[in-house]
Amino acid sequence: MRLAAVAACLSLAASPAASDIVLQLPVDCTIGDSCYIQHLPDRDPSSGVQDYQCGGLSYDGHKGTDFALPTLAAMQAGVAVLAAAPGVVAGMRDGMPDRYYTADTDIDGRECGNGVVIRHDDGWETQYCHMREGSVTVRTGDSVAAGQKLGDIGLSGQTQFPHLHLSLRKDGQQADPFRQAPGCAPAPADDTLWADPPEVSPGGLIYAGFAPGIPDYDAIKQGTAAVSTLPDTAPGLVLFGFAYGAQADDVLRLDITGPDGPFLTQDITLPKTQAQLFRATGRKRTTPTWPHGTYSGTVTLLRNGTPLDSKTVTTQVR
DSSP: OOOOOOOSSBOOOOSOOTTSOOBOOSBSSOBTTTBEEEEOOOOOSSSSOOOTTSSOSSOTTOOSEEEEOSOHHHHHHOOEEEOSSOEEEEEEEOOOOOOOOOTTOOOTTOTTOEEEEEEOGGGEEEEEEEEOTTOOOOOTTOEEOTTOEEEEBBOOSSOSSOEEEEEEEETTEEEOTTOOSSSSSOOOTTOOSBSSOOOOOSSEEEEEEEESSOOOHHHHHHTOOOOSEEOTTOSEEEEEEEEEEEOTTOEEEEEEEETTEEEEEEEEEOOSOEEEEEEEEEEEOOSSSOOOEEEEEEEEEEETTEEEEEEEEEEEEO
16 A cells, blocks of 8 residues: 655646646535635745635645545544546555544654545546545555545544545646646636636634533534533523634624623634634623523624624524
């Protein structure tokens, strides 16, 4: 079993030619709903970061596109990884455990985790990383069709969240499927290798929810933090938002309305750039019971005063 090494630089090829690869979505989920794009290829050759939209939805040296799931529960339910184009399996790996990467995790040379490399026509190659242990369905030498299942999204290798990392290479050089022209200036609408370009937000909300207190981050990542009902004797009434792609000075606005009207609003200015984060606001119970009824919470991520994303959730107090 083997996986091709990741090349060190981005291709600066001209606009796509007729012989260029055409990619299908490599995950069986809906971008912006049941999954989202966490990171894009870094197009800045220096120590800076710049994605194809001239934004910062990446990190220094990132060489692929990360299609992320909102929670570990979604991963455990199973989300398929699909071949982005027809080709032949050039290498695969399975058997690495799904777990959060730490500095003590021994994965030298296996940062991709469980994965597959597919060779396509005209020197193109795709690589699929961080797949779920035991899920890989193809073997080296297999011919695969576009859209064929390769396995499931997982948490293997060097990763802190469940996702598929898709790398694209042309003649061994890294390529950005979202834009082939150099730099990140506006380019022709057809300057993409996607058959149907997926929606990319420069940051957003993974999900939001109510809880009886400030939840543990592990519960948020697992997907077990939010509750749809609260007892009227709950110690607290808290709204939280789980966000991605946040930049320094972004604002996370949390607004709660109760059965008697406005309950609480708080704007939280984020101090630094973070791939993922959560913030929460609420009140402790100071009366024998909370008023019964529906509580609505809206979480909004703002950048330079402009909303990037917003989610509204409710809970019932009984």
